[in-house]
Amino acid sequence: MEGVDHLAFERNKAQFDVNDMKIVWAGSRQEFELSDRISRLxxxxxxxxxxxxxxxxRKELFKNTLRKAAHAWKRVIELRLNEQEASKLRSFVDQPAFTDLHWGMFVPAIKGQGTDEQQAKWxxxxxxxxxxxxxxxxxxxxxxxxxxxxTTATFDPKTDEFVIHxxxxxxxxxxxxxxxxxxTHAIVYARLITDGQDHGVHGFIVQLRSLDDHLPLPGITVGDxxxxxxxxxxxxxDNGVLSFDHVRIPRNQMLMRVSQVTREGKFVHSGVPRQLIYGTMVYVRQAIVADASIALSRAxxxxxxxxxxxxxxxxQKGGPETQVIDYKTQQARLFPLLASAYAFRFVSEWLKWLYTDVTQKLQANDFSTLPEAHACTAGLKSLTTSATADGIxxxxxxxxxxxxxxxxGLPELFAVYVPACTYEGDNTVLLLQVARYLIKTISQLGSGNKPTGTTAYLARVEQLMQYQSDVKRAEDWLKPNVVIEAFEARAAGMSVAVAQNLSKFTDPEEGFQELSADLVEAAAAHCQLIVVSKFIEKLQQDIPGNGVKQQLEVLCGVYALFLLHNHLGDFLSTGCITQKQGSLANEQLRSLYSQVRPNAIALVDAFNYTDHLLGSVLGRYDGNVYPKLYEEAWKDPLNDSVVPDGFKxxxxxxxxxxxRNARL
Amino acid sequence: MEGVDHLAFERNKAQFDVNDMKIVWAGSRQEFELSDRISRLxxxxxxxxxxxxxxxxRKELFKNTLRKAAHAWKRVIELRLNEQEASKLRSFVDQPAFTDLHWGMFVPAIKGQGTDEQQAKWxxxxxxxxxxxxxxxxxxxxxxxxxxxxTTATFDPKTDEFVIHxxxxxxxxxxxxxxxxxxTHAIVYARLITDGQDHGVHGFIVQLRSLDDHLPLPGITVGDxxxxxxxxxxxxxDNGVLSFDHVRIPRNQMLMRVSQVTREGKFVHSGVPRQLIYGTMVYVRQAIVADASIALSRAxxxxxxxxxxxxxxxxQKGGPETQVIDYKTQQARLFPLLASAYAFRFVSEWLKWLYTDVTQKLQANDFSTLPEAHACTAGLKSLTTSATADGIxxxxxxxxxxxxxxxxGLPELFAVYVPACTYEGDNTVLLLQVARYLIKTISQLGSGNKPTGTTAYLARVEQLMQYQSDVKRAEDWLKPNVVIEAFEARAAGMSVAVAQNLSKFTDPEEGFQELSADLVEAAAAHCQLIVVSKFIEKLQQDIPGNGVKQQLEVLCGVYALFLLHNHLGDFLSTGCITQKQGSLANEQLRSLYSQVRPNAIALVDAFNYTDHLLGSVLGRYDGNVYPKLYEEAWKDPLNDSVVPDGFKxxxxxxxxxxxRNARL
Ligand SMILES: Cc1cc2nc3c(=O)[nH]c(=O)nc-3n(C[C@H](O)[C@H](O)[C@H](O)COP(=O)(O)OP(=O)(O)OC[C@H]3O[C@@H](n4cnc5c(N)ncnc54)[C@H](O)[C@@H]3O)c2cc1C
Ligand SMILES: Cc1cc2nc3c(=O)[nH]c(=O)nc-3n(C[C@H](O)[C@H](O)[C@H](O)COP(=O)(O)OP(=O)(O)OC[C@H]3O[C@@H](n4cnc5c(N)ncnc54)[C@H](O)[C@@H]3O)c2cc1C
Ligand SMILES: [Ca+2]
Incomplete structure (x- = not known):
């Protein structure tokens, strides 16, 4: 049965051109070709x-990782891959390695926070x-x-060094x-202390190990x-532990783009605005959202x-049984995740644009959109990573x-993915930041501060508080405006409700603490609105390809109505829809599942993942699951011998x- | 700092007697003493x-498991432990082993499905x-x-054997x-075939391996x-794979308590009612619900x-930072899980009673309550295992x-627990069974069939459809009746709504398939009602101990109002509560969290888990987390050498x- 495509009959059902969808998923023909080429390589x-x-x-795995990382670097050099190609290659190797941090955090930190001289050197x-x-x-x-x-970094003017401790x-x-x-090196964050004064946390380039024998330098304790x-x-x-016993580094190894310490030990600002650093944060979070769409789509x-x-x-009468994908419960669990993968893909595309936009504005010393961009990326990081972890x-x-x-392949995909909910900002802590921003935006509405970007809808808050959906038939829920307005009214209603409750507290900070669970829910509603809006905006663009746009419209409907169904309490509580309208949405959702069904296999083929990347017998392109599961089983080390070690x-x-006899 | 109790200040805050709570958690003083003794052992x-x-x-782990299993058996013999003690001992060893299936499935199957002679032999x-x-x-x-x-078991009248294939x-x-x-042996389920006729699936005792050299017997292929x-x-x-190439077993190794094959090859019923087997299922699922409360409470x-x-x-001013347990978001995520652990504990206690009740009735040939007991245990298995997996x-x-x-300790607890959502009935498939039972119950309401047990409330369905909560102040939500009625009205409303939608289909089976996602939601609402009711019933009993009952009342409120908040859409849609009442419930919930807070540590101490069982540096009784985390780290094999294998x-x-130089 090798070589047979057991899913061909499913692929034939598709009502759209899968090759065109591949381009849409990848973002452009060029992106598609790049990913396609490198993933096959x-x-x-x-x-x-x-x-x-x-x-x-553990040791074998680690050694195996070092081997792959070295080989990846060798291929990068041999094939003269550019930065983008090299980074794709590392991601398709699909095994976390020290190089991820080197390229993903160390180099960007020097670029973002180092002075020109520091960049030139390092x-x-x-x-x-x-x-x-x-x-x-x-x-x-x-x-x-x-x-x-x-951790402290104390300036010693005698030697012109920092003492890291x-x-x-x-x-x-x-x-x-x-x-x-x-x-061999680390960007170490430590409290800067000059002349007994604490200037808060700054970054320092610290060498950890000898470049000769790789042993830790004096004063450094380091391990896994x-x-x-x-x-x-x-x-x-090799996530690590590190401590310093009065380790000295030259003064010029403090990252000094924004703040500096002079030869005399004076702490001064360079004049470069602090906000510049937030640009990097937008970039990193955009990448995390893109990764969420990849991880979820793999699963x-x-x-x-x-x-x-x-x-x-x-x-029926001894014929084949029902494919489980035909069960509505299976569809109701699976298809919203399929739709979410597409939704996260498009919102990450938009975030890429946002990053460029923010960067251009920063270069023109325009910081006005930064707080909104910051809140928005924080919220989307939280929403997409939580949904992806649960979805896998x-x-x-x-x-x-x-x-x-x-x-x-699924256990490992889950285990390797879940820390994304924690690193680069714990998801709850991030939603609290979004909530703070929303409350601030609302409190300033009267004072003529016009909300911008993803919060622009809050300018219409009075109107939204009165909003009542005019949905009469299930199909009305297919209209983009109907959906957007309901999501706006719900998000605005929740933010305003909690803002009103906050105003009952004399100490606003105490109110914020007390109501923080409600604040997090309001923030989540706001973030869901963003994803839904960006999906809808994407569909307002020209999308070529036979049947492609229609499929995306169906998925957009699934994403939005699934959220509505799952958070029906919010929509009903804020009064923006009625019980009847809620049940019409559910009816429409059911009908959308039937529309997804014949296209489901082609919609996941559009991700263009190799069997290597998926690393899953169940997810094989050819659907030849059972013989391969059987083959895999016998490879387990326990099957090396018929009678296992320890049996005797x-x-x-x-x-x-x-x-028993020994005793009784 | 060894020996210091870093959490003593938390323990001192408790407003109840933790030793009395330990007894309540364990079920009785005797149960407490048993668990306490064996867990320390x-x-x-x-x-x-x-x-x-x-x-x-893998190989080392497996050998280590065999060693522990042998030692456990040795201790059972040496200490002359009875069945209950032996089973506790195995569970406190806390490492899945072949003995779990031997004692938990193989022995019970022979007891439940074997004839008296078969039991006497095996x-x-x-x-x-x-x-x-x-x-x-x-x-x-x-x-x-x-x-x-x-798999087939074909009777060969010539040799008086079954051929397993x-x-x-x-x-x-x-x-x-x-x-x-x-x-060495297995209960193998196979299609019974006599004289060319298929009699469906039955159980057979099959020897797999030689008792001399442990090698698989002829015709048997087996591995991990x-x-x-x-x-x-x-x-x-060692979850395994097994196939048969015409393996012969004597006729008397078919489990024949209910159905038999005669020497002549005739398939006959023994007269023992088939339903007897369902008694075992109630037992197994009760045990799974009890395990859910244990796994969740550990986490x-x-x-x-x-x-x-x-x-x-x-x-504040360089003082210690805030304990994260003081953040309301942390409480709103954690305390409902604490409450769920207690709720599942009490519902499993009740299921134990139900099992006894069912068994007594079966012995009196009364099968009337069996379908309801079956639906109820299926639903509770599904609800508690799903909530526990997510909760961990x-x-x-x-x-x-x-x-x-x-x-x-948490990654392993999760990984070892999650299959409980799949084995002994996939949780979605089980909820569909519950839904079928509910729909049937509703359809028979007119015909004088009075619903019993956990579905008794459906007799009042007309009344419940009209129900409107009279909650006026947040504290009204503390009244047990108010809570029960809202949960009953919501569950009944959902079941009736979907039953009405079903009646629009000419083919009821097609309707059931089409609406199955709604059916599952109605079933879940029904199951939540059961857990809430049993918690409340527990509180109507006499519960001794200083402050104990008050704490449980708070937890019961948390459990119910948290569910209500999370499923607010259901409650509003069915019209049993208003938006205002929903937000009063949320307010009350917040205040309950504050009441849990000072008691939180004592409430988890009441589980009486040893540090051995928890296997968690973060969960240590003494709270001495950081030095121990640090110590643990250095034990990793990667830290055996300073420069890791593969570096050179x-x-x-x-x-x-x-x-680079090699090429460029
Ligand atoms: C796989 C992995 C890789 C990592 N890689 C790196 C790396 O390369 N470099 C590096 O420097 N770090 C790294 N980290 C660390 C990571 O950045 C932190 O774990 C993360 O910032 C979360 O912080 P924490 O662990 O202290 O969580 P905590 O802040 O201790 O969170 C514990 C709980 O407290 C809650 N909480 C905390 N503060 C508040 C608040 N104000 N309000 C309400 N609730 C609150 C959280 O929601 C959470 O539930 C990595 C972590 C992981 C898991
Ligand atoms: C750790 C572990 C230990 C086990 N131990 C044993 C053991 O000792 N002995 C033994 O015999 N077995 C054992 N099993 C097997 C276990 O009993 C099965 O995995 C379980 O019954 C689920 O069946 P399945 O795997 O075929 O799932 P499937 O039925 O294939 O489920 C796949 C999907 O289809 C859906 N689905 C299936 N049918 C329907 C339907 N009618 N309507 C709607 N949706 C449907 C399910 O909800 C699920 O989403 C074990 C499994 C595990 C994971
Ligand atoms: Ca080894």
Whole structure:
């Protein structure tokens, strides 16, 4: 049966051109071709094969990762890949490695926070990988609250050096990826102290290990923090612990683009606005949202293909059973995730645009849109990563028992993904930031401060508070305006309601603490509105390809009406829709699921993932699941011998009653 | 700092007697003493220590499991433990092993489905562990749909034997725990065929391996199915694959309590009612619900203690930062899970009673309550396992980054727990069964069939459809009747609404398929009502202990109002409460959180878990988190050497530019 496409009959059902959809998903023909080329390159390279990952122990896995990272770098050089191609290559290798932090955090931090001279000195070294760096911010005792970090960098005017020191156990750096075993350098965040005065947290370039023998430099204690969640997953990364015993670095290794310490030890501002740093944050979060759409779409691709292969119940007269994808409950769990993957893809595309826009404005010294952009990216990071983490696990459950096998690819995808809910801002802490911004925006409405960007709708708050949907038939829910207005009215209504409750407190901060659970819900409603709006905006553009736009319209409807159904209480409470309208939305949702059904396989084919990337027997392109599951099983080390190690010592004595006879 | 109780100040805040609460949690003083004694016995035994689990590779882990299982059996014999004590001991060892299936499935299947003679022959062998058995039902291609199994057992009248055979690849048995490497015997489910006629699926006792050399018997292919989700977790279990090539077993190895095959090959019913078998199902599911409360309470215990240790933000003038447990968002995520753990505990207690009740009735040939008991246990299994799986992961996220370390104990707890959503009935499939029962109940209301047990409220359906809550102030939501009625009205309203929609279909089965997502929601609402009712009933009993009942009342309120808040759309749609009443419930919920706060640590202490069982640095009883996290880190194998294996070959050449120079 090799070579047979067991899902061909599904692919034939599609009502749109899958090749055109691939371009839409990738963002452009060029993006598509790039991803397509690099992913095949990786998939066909034996060094990058990954089927054996989950059976390796920690040391073997780590060594295997170093080997892949070296090979990736070799290929980058040999093929003279540019930055974008190289980064794609690393992502298709699909195994977290120290290089992720080197390229993703160390280099950008120097670019963003280093002076021109610092960049001139350090970037060539980093770009050639003559040094390898990581990003050491979090401490054992401090994560979310960066301002609470305890590590100190005390200026010593006598020697023109900073003394980096870990005053307590809890000040040990803890978590930085690449730190534990590999990095030669780190950007270390520490409290800057000059002349006994604390100037808050700043970044410093610190060498950790000798470039000769790789041993830690004097005063430095460094190691790995141990096993993390899941099989393989993030265990290929050396997240590390690091402490300093009065380690000295030259003054010019403080990142001085914004703030500087002079030879005399004076702390001064460079004149470059602090806000510049937030530009980077927008960039990083945009990348996280794009990653969410990739992780979720991988899981959805696996679960959708397997749901078409898997048959259970409903056999008529000995014929084949029903494909589980035909069950409405399966559809009601799976298709909203499929729609979410597309929704997150398009919102990440928009965020890319937002980043360019913000950057241009920053260069023109226009900081006006920054707070809104900041709140918006924080919220979208939180929304998309939480939904993706939950969505991957739901996809695993959608595969029944077989989803629990590592060979399904889903356990590892989940385990490697979930920390995205925690790093780059804990998702709850981020929503609280969004809420603060919304409350502030609302409180300033009277004072002529016009809300901008994604909060522009709040200018119409009075009108939105009166809004009552005019939906009369289920199909009315297909109209973009109807959907947008309901989501705007709901989000505005929730923000205003909590703002009113806040005003009852004499101490606003106490009110904010007390009502923070409601604030988080209002923030989430606002973020959902953004995703829905950007999906709808995307559909207002010209989208070429046979049947492509129609499919996206269906998915957009699924995404919006699924959210509405799941948060019906919000919509009813704010009075923007009636119970009847809520049940019409549900009816329309059901009908949209039927429209997705024949296109489901083609819609996940459009992601254009190789079997190598998916790493899943259940998600194989050809649907040849059962023989391959069977083959995979026998590869387990436990099957090396018929009688397992330990049987003779520990089980045979039981069977032979030797334990019992010895005593009774 | 060893020996210091860092959480003493929290324990002092408690407003109730924790020792009395321990008894309530355990169910009785006797249950408490049993658990307390056995858990300490296990915790103090060096063979049972488990800190190193997640660093072992598959073979090492498996051997380690065999060693523990043998030691457990040895202790059972030496200490002459009774069945209940032995089972507690195995559960406190807390590492899935072949013995779980031997005692939990193989022995009960023989007891439940074997004739008296079969029991007399096989039970002594099994009880002495002279044979080790597993439960082989699921196949590669068939899980939920047991009636679709493909394995055949064909009676051969010439030899008075059954021929067990696997006709296809997909008929291979797949998943049975203990099968892969250890079991000598299995209960194999296969289609019974006599004289060319298919009599459906029945159970057979089949020997798999030689009792001499443990090699598979002729015609039998057996092995392990490979790595499963997570570090250690279920990988200590040898879930297996098994296929038969015309394997012959004597006729008397068909389990014949209900149906029999005579010497002549005639298929006959024994006269023992088929329903008897359902009694066992009620028993198994009651145990699963009890396990849910244990798994969830373990996670909650870890997250609660760590939330009191962890401080982040809000430092006033250099003083300590705020304990994260003081943040309302943290409370709104954590305390409902704490309340759920208690709720599930009490509903499992009630299910124990239900099992006894059902068994007594069965013995008196009264099958009238069986369908209701069956639907109710199916629904509660689904509700509690889904909520527990999600709840464990939420607890992990509540611990921020550190929850992602295996040393937090939470990744493994999640990975080992999640299959409970799939085995013993996929949770969606189970809710569909509940829905079927509800719809049937409603359709028979007119015909004088009085609904019983947990569906009794449906007798008042007309009244409930008119119900409008009379809540006027937030505190009104503390009245048990107010809560019960709202939950009844909501559940009845949802069932009736979908029943009305169903009646629009000419083909009821088509309607059921089309509306199945709504049906599942109605079923879930019904199950939530059961849990809330049983919690409230528990509180109507006499509960001794200083302040104990008051705490439970608070938790009951949290559980109910949290559900109401999360499913507000249902309550508003069915019209049983108003928007205003919904927001009063939310207000009351907030105030209940404040009442839980000072008692939170004592409420998790009441679970009486040893540090051994928790297996979590974050959840340590003494709260001494940071030094222990630091210690744990250094134990990782990667820290065996300063320069890691692979560095010289794969990283040094990069740093020394040897890859680059070679080419450019
Ligand atoms: C896989 C992984 C990789 C990482 N890589 C790096 C790296 O390369 N470099 C680096 O420096 N760090 C890294 N980190 C650390 C990461 O950035 C932190 O874990 C993250 O910032 C969260 O902080 P925390 O762990 O202190 O969580 P905490 O802040 O301790 O969160 C615990 C709980 O408290 C709640 N909470 C905290 N503050 C508030 C508040 N004000 N209001 C309400 N609730 C609150 C949170 O919501 C959460 O539920 C990594 C972490 C992981 C898991
Ligand atoms: C850790 C573990 C241990 C196990 N141990 C044993 C054991 O000891 N012995 C044994 O015999 N088996 C065992 N099993 C197998 C287990 O019982 C099955 O996995 C379980 O019954 C689910 O069946 P499935 O895997 O076929 O799921 P499927 O039925 O294939 O489910 C796939 C999807 O289809 C959906 N679906 C299926 N039918 C319907 C329907 N009618 N309507 C709507 N949706 C539907 C499900 O909801 C799910 O989303 C074990 C499994 C696991 C994971
Ligand atoms: Ca090994």
């Amino acid at each position: 990786v998939a066909s390279d034996p060094v990058f094969q990954k089927d054996n990952r989950t059976a390796l122990d 970037l060539p070294l980093a770009n050639n990988m003559q040094i390898i760096g990581c990003y050491a911010q979090t401490e054992l005792g401090h994560g979310s609250n960066v301002q609470g970090l305890e 870990s005053p307590t156990l809890t000040s040990s750096k803890w978590w930085p990826g690449g730190l534990g075993k590999i990095s 923090i141990g096993m993390k969640f899941g099989n393989a997953a993030y265990n290929s990364m 959805v691709c696996i679960a959708t293909r397997y749901s078409a292969v898997r048959r259970q119940f409903g056999s 696990e739901e996809c695993r459950k959608l595969c029944g028992g077989h989803g629990y096998l590592c060979s399904s 010592e520990h089980v045979q004595p039981i069977l032979r009653q030797q334990l | 296990v915790a103090s035994d060096p063979v049972f220590q488990k800190d190193n689990r997640t660093a072992l590779d 039970l002594p062998l099994a009880n002495n562990m002279q044979i080790i058995g597993c439960y082989a039902q699921t196949e590669l291609g068939h899980g939920s749909n047991v009636q679709g199994l493909e 696997s006709p296809t690849l997909t008929s291979s048995k797949w998943w049975p725990g203990g099968l892969g490497k250890i079991s 199915i490979g790595m499963k989700f997570g570090n250690a977790a279920y990988n200590s279990m 909650v215990c870890i997250a609660t203690r760590y939330s009191a240790v962890r401080r982040q933000f809000g430092s 992961e939420e607890c992990r996220k509540l611990c921020g980054g550190h929850g992602y370390l295996c040393s937090s 070959e794969h990283v040094q050449p990069i740093l020394r530019q040897q890859l």
